[in-house]
Amino acid sequence: MSRRGMATRTRTKTHRTERRTDALSRERIIAAAIELLDSGGENALTVRALAAHLATGSGAIYWHVADKGELLAAATDAVIARAMGGIVSGAKPREAIRAVARGVFDAIDVHPWVGAQLFREPWRPAMLEIIESVGGRLQALGVPQAAQFDSASALVHYILGVAGQNAANARSHVAGMDRSTFLASVAAQWEELDPAKYPFVRQMAPQLRDHDDRAQFLAGVDLILAGIKTVR
Amino acid sequence: MSRRGMATRTRTKTHRTERRTDALSRERIIAAAIELLDSGGENALTVRALAAHLATGSGAIYWHVADKGELLAAATDAVIARAMGGIVSGAKPREAIRAVARGVFDAIDVHPWVGAQLFREPWRPAMLEIIESVGGRLQALGVPQAAQFDSASALVHYILGVAGQNAANARSHVAGMDRSTFLASVAAQWEELDPAKYPFVRQMAPQLRDHDDRAQFLAGVDLILAGIKTVR
DNA sequence: GACATGAATGGAACGATGTTCCAATAGAAT
């Protein structure tokens, strides 16, 4: 736990949020962490780099934040909350669910490290936000009580799986390649597989080469929604 | 790359596979790594612990293996290949797909670190095995060409998502709690959420507390298969 | 059997990381 977390939060009447303009704060630290993660990928976030970016020392950071894990979790929660907040909820439930899925996908597209973190620590505010956004609309869709839990679970786990895939792809991109050359190289590997052992994968190679991640992701959501409709 | 990988593999005529009974080998190293991972979780696999377990030094290990990443990937491939090999392929396609999914689930249940690794590095032999096993059966199911890629993608990403969830849960278990007390604590948190903001999650809390992971996983597979059937 | 050669070994050493510790400072309260 951060030392600040243990200290009393109560202040005397003259409570001012900022002591000076350049004061360190949990919020500034999280914002700086997001900057580092966005620009340099997952292992660009080191305590030393963070301290340098904020012109301070590691000790000061650990006063506001318990450890690196909490920092990553907080950064992820912030990104997901922002993404979920932007969803317009007026539409029909089916469209709303697609909008939520699209929102998560796009957020992870911009911040790939979020995908890895969602995966590493589910059972966190960020995931709660997603479950609620999806599940609430399932109820509105008229999915019977008994099927709601499994249906929401299927959708959320699917979203989680795609999240992981995207994060992994982004790691490959950091290593130099851009998306299309990377996919082309994987497709090339697929095409050189033994036709006797991997007939299906070989057939999929050309489609892998020039498919649209986002469209395929949404196609999967539609597939699951179609499945859910059958038990309705 | 491991130094051994660079050295010539060719031997003179009298090629003996083993120089002495206690000789180190890539296979023995991978087996030892699996042991460490199974008994102590993901961060029990350190090069030092591995060296101690094998009664050797780190340098000897790096002669056979390029780096820790390759070691983890190889260990994962070994576990998944074993799991996929055990699938009886005689049954009807639908049952076969369920069997494959069940196989992956059970393998990750026994070796939770596999879930994390599958997630960290898709596009690897282990994932190929899964894609082929699932996709091949989709063709046998009669899914039209145009829908095969998206259908396989949906199933595999769903499996991947559950894999991640299981790995995350296992990490919590290493931290002391067993499954039921862990789920109970999460459910308790869910029940204390603001009913105005999280009505759905709150309602799901009791079902979370005593649901069966494996059954829910298979329910999700059935849901997706039902969705796939609608486009057939 | 002695020698030469290259494969294989084991452990010391390096650089980077997360975290802790603590002397020094800044701000608020009296």
Add this chain to the structure above:
DNA sequence: ATTCTATTGGAACATCGTTCCATTCATGTC
């Protein structure tokens, strides 16, 4: 002005993955 506490910055520690290298082992050659 003084005291007290919150906060800071950076040195120090433990641990990790990896590299380096002197040494040992097994084998083919004479």
